[in-house]
Amino acid sequence: MSSLIPIVGAAQNYAWGKYGSKSAVAQFSHSNDPSVSIDETKPYAELWMGTHAKAPATLKDNRKKLLSDVIASDPSKYLGSKVLSQYPTTNGGLPFLFKVLSINKVLSIQAHPDKSLGAKLHVADPSHYPDSNHKPEMAVAITDFEAFCGFKPLPEIDVLLQKIPEFYQLVGAEVAQTFHDKISSASREDGRRLLQSVFGKVMTASPETVAKYAKKMVARTKSQPELFGPVLADLIQRLNSQFPDDVGLFCGCLMLNHCFLNPGEAMFLHAKEPHAYISGNIMECMATSDNVIRAGFTPKFKDVDTLVSCLTYTTNPVEEQKQKPEDFARGTGDAKFALYNPPIDEFSVLQVKFEARTGLSAHIAGIHGPSIVIVTDGSGEIAVKGEKSQKAEPGYIYFVAPDVELSLSSSSSGSPFTLYRAFCELE
Numbered sequence: 001m002s003s004l005i006p007i008v009g010a011a012q013n014y015a016w017g018k019y020g021s022k023s024a025v026a027q028f029s030h031s032n033d034p035s036v037s038i039d040e041t042k043p044y045a046e047l048w049m050g051t052h053a054k055a056p057a058t059l060k061d062n063r064k065k066l067l068s069d070v071i072a073s074d075p076s077k078y079l080g081s082k083v084l085s086q087y088p089t090t091n092g093g094l095p096f097l098f099k100v101l102s103i104n105k106v107l108s109i110q111a112h113p114d115k116s117l118g119a120k121l122h123v124a125d126p127s128h129y130p131d132s133n134h135k136p137e138m139a140v141a142i143t144d145f146e147a148f149c150g151f152k153p154l155p156e157i158d159v160l161l162q163k164i165p166e167f168y169q170l171v172g173a174e175v176a177q178t179f180h181d182k183i184s185s186a187s188r189e190d191g192r193r194l195l196q197s198v199f200g201k202v203m204t205a206s207p208e209t210v211a212k213y214a215k216k217m218v219a220r221t222k223s224q225p226e227l228f229g230p231v232l233a234d235l236i237q238r239l240n241s242q243f244p245d246d247v248g249l250f251c252g253c254l255m256l257n258h259c260f261l262n263p264g265e266a267m268f269l270h271a272k273e274p275h276a277y278i279s280g281n282i283m284e285c286m287a288t289s290d291n292v293i294r295a296g297f298t299p300k301f302k303d304v305d306t307l308v309s310c311l312t313y314t315t316n317p318v319e320e321q322k323q324k325p326e327d328f329a330r331g332t333g334d335a336k337f338a339l340y341n342p343p344i345d346e347f348s349v350l351q352v353k354f355e356a357r358t359g360l361s362a363h364i365a366g367i368h369g370p371s372i373v374i375v376t377d378g379s380g381e382i383a384v385k386g387e388k389s390q391k392a393e394p395g396y397i398y399f400v401a402p403d404v405e406l407s408l409s410s411s412s413s414g415s416p417f418t419l420y421r422a423f424c425e426l427e
C-alpha cells in the first residue's frame, strides 16, 4: 500500500451543528465522497478523521476497510517506531483525533482532567469517565470563530458582579462583597480561592434559583443594555435563546473570556481550564479520550463537585489564551507554513497555504510519525516522492505514513489552496 492513503471521515450529527449544506462538515463529506447526500433538515456538527472506534475513518477506495486495519497490519510502518513505543496499539489506533467542527449553537461549557485526575475519575466513576487519559484540545479557526476560553481577569468579574444585580444576588452578598473587598490585595493563591468561591456559588445554586435570576437578567439586557455593553448583551440574549435560563449565562457569559479568533488563529485548551465553543468552523485536534467535566449549556450529566474542586482558577487575558503559530523549517517552496505546536506529545497541527494562483509548488520533508491531511480551500495535487500525484480538493482527506516527503502543487486561481495536517512526532 502507498504511504499516502485517501480516506473518508465520519460525520456526526450533534444538535449544535450547522444545518445541511451550510455546514463545512456536510460540504467536505459530500465533496470527498459524492455518494454522500446532504440532508438539509439535519445538523452536521463534526467530521471525525481518525481511528476512534465510535466513528472510524475508512479507505476511499474500499469503504469496508478501516484506516485502523491498515495501521494494525504494520504498526511500525504506519506509526513509526517511536510513536509506536510510546503509544502501543493492537488495533491500529492513532494517539490523536483530528476533526472539522461546524458550530451553530454553543457547546457545553466544560473542562478536561489532566492525566492524574483522569485516572482517579475513571476508577471512581467509569460510566461518566470512560478512560483514564487526559484530553488536551486545540482549535484552529477556519472561519471567524467565537468561544469561551478560561476565566476573565478578576477585576472584570468584579465589575460585572457589582453592576449586574442578578449576578450579585445569585452569588450572595457575603461572597460577592468579600470578593470585591479582597481581590485588589490578594496573592495569586488567594485570588484563586476567591474566584473558586464565586464560581462555586453559581454552580451549586438550585436550577430554580438560577432560572429566576436568569430571566430577570435577560430582561435587563433589554431594559438596560448599557449595563452590559452591546457585545455581552447580545451574547446573553443569543445564548439564552439556545439554552433558556441556563447557568451558563452566569458561569460562561459573565465569568469566562469571550474570545474571537480570525481564520488561522488558534487556541490550546489546557487541562482543567473551562471552555466552550460558541460559533464558527474550526479544525480541532485532541488526544484520544472522552473525558469531559461539564458545567453549563448542556442537558448531560454535570459533576459539579469535581468541576468546582478541580479547576486551576488561573485568569489570563484573551490574547494569552491563543496558541501562536511557529515557523516550520521542513516546509519549502511557494507555500506559507504555520505550525501550531502545543505543549503536549500527542499532536501538532500544520497549516499549509498557497496564494490564489495556479502552478505554485511546495515540499514537506518527512515527519517521524503518522499524519492526517485535509484540504479546506482551493485545489491542487498531492504526492509522495516517487509516486503518482493525487487530486487535492476541499474535503479530500489523506493518511500519510511517517518519513515520506510530500509534494504539493496548486491549481486553483479563485481561492488559496489550503491544507491542514495533524501529526504526532516525538522529540
Ligand SMILES: [Zn+2]
Residues within 6 Å of the ligand: 110, 111, 112, 137, 269, 275
Ligand atoms: Zn473541550
